[in-house]
Amino acid sequence: MDRMDSLHNVEKWDPKTNRRLWSANHEEIIKGGTTDIYFVRTQEILNHMNYGDTEVTVEIFPSRPGIMAGTEEALGLMADAHNLEIWALPEGETFDKKEVIMRIKGPYQEIGIYETPLLGILASSAGWAEAARECREIVGEDKQLVCFGARHLHPAVAPVMERAALVGGFDGCSCIxxxxxxDQKPMGTVPHAVFLIVGDTVRVAEAYHQAMPGEAPRIILVDTFKDEAEEALRVARSLDDDLAGVRLDTPSxxxxxTPGLVREVRARLNQEGFDHVKILASGGMNPDKISRLIDEGVDAFGVGSYIARSKANDMTMDIKEVNGKPIAKRGRIPGIVNSEKLLKMK
Known part of the structure; x- marks a missing residue:
């Protein structure tokens, strides 16, 4: 595949419509296959006027406050552009609305083709990380957060989302x-499917204990067939000290x-001496639900759709210098914005 740096290359590119999956692969993204066509037209015009290698400095800023994520992927996207200098916020760093989060300096012909995917990487990743940070701020540092969001997104971007949740403060994620x-191990136990197939929660719990490796925590779903408190006690009596926790995923x-359900399960487990058994809550968790459950005894939360469906933090890229001279479109201040938080990345 040729780089999408000319209308000729765009016209001759045949990505084949009979492909098995519609998502762009790494080569297609890096070579500009997901770039908006108007950036290619821009390059054609600049080349025609002998401005193709004009040196520019561009800056990227967000539409709202948030947390930086996607820095490493952005650097990977531009790794083949050897004439660029790049400054950026490290992943996990917070930023304000319209604060410069990335600055790139070099020939425009090595920058323009990346604007579309670059802004998309940063906007989506920052949005997911921001949602994760919201949850972390509510639960504090002593409660566990696991991202279960992969099922709510196209699989091509699901691992990007779950990685962003880790940057935002989650302890783990289920997407492999x-x-x-x-560099983490995927986290998660089993779905309702195995209980429905076997027909009994305790039998599955016992098989889980026998079949899973020793380091895998024994956390068992207890909402499939019977009252959650009843099932929690049945499982606890069976596995005793080997039971690490029970998961509540009661459907809508x-x-x-609910807070009342968690309160009852916690109390009944404690009354029978199973105070070591943790409670994990999942199923439509969001900051509001988490805040109502956290004081009732929930030790860990599985959060999926709230992270996956979070709004992207829209990003804007502006040219701020041309050949070292300050410039900007109307409404923006010419010249680069001083930011001590930016680190030299390349």
């Missing part, structure tokens, strides 16, 4: 690739996971 891209048709 998302976890491994952060039954009222979801």
């Amino acid at each position: 690739l998302g976890a491994k891209l952060k 048709e039954r009222g979801g996971v």
Whole structure:
């Protein structure tokens, strides 16, 4: 595949419409296959006027306050552009509305083709990380947060989302690739499917204990067949000290996971001496639900759709210098913005 730096290359590119998956692969993204066509037209005009290699300095800023994520992927996107200098906020750093989060200096022909995917990487990643940070700020540092969001997004970007949740402060994620891209082990037990197939929660719990490796925590779903408190006690009596926790994932048709339900499960476990058993809550968790459950005894939360469906933090890229001279479109102040938080990345 040729780089999408000319209308000729765009015209001759045939990505094949009979491909198995519609998502762009790494080569297609890096070579400009997901770039907006108007950036290619811009390059054609600049080349025609002998301005193609004009040196520019561009700055990227967000539409609202948030947390930086996507820095490493952005650098990977531009790794083949050897004439660029790049400054950026490190992942996990907070920023304000319209604060400069990345600055790039070099020939425009090495920058323009990346604007579309670069802004998309930063906007989506920052939005997901921001949602994760909201949850972390509510639970504090002593409660566990696990991202279960992969099922709510196209699989091509699911690992990017779950990695961003880790940057935002989550302890783990269930998506295999998302976890491994952060050098972590994927976290999660089993879905309702195994209980429905076997027909009994305790039998599954016992098989889980026998079949899973020793380091895997024994956390068992207890909302499939019977009252959650009843099932929690049945499982606890069976596994005793080996039971690490129970997961409440009560569906909305039954009222979801409520403070009263958590309170009862916690009390009944404690009354029978199972105070070591943790409670994990999942199923439509969001900051509001988390805040109502956290004081009732929930030790960990599985959060999915709230992270996956969070609004992107829209990013803007502006040219601020041309050949070292300050410039800007109307409404913006010419010249680069001083920012001590930016680090030299390349």
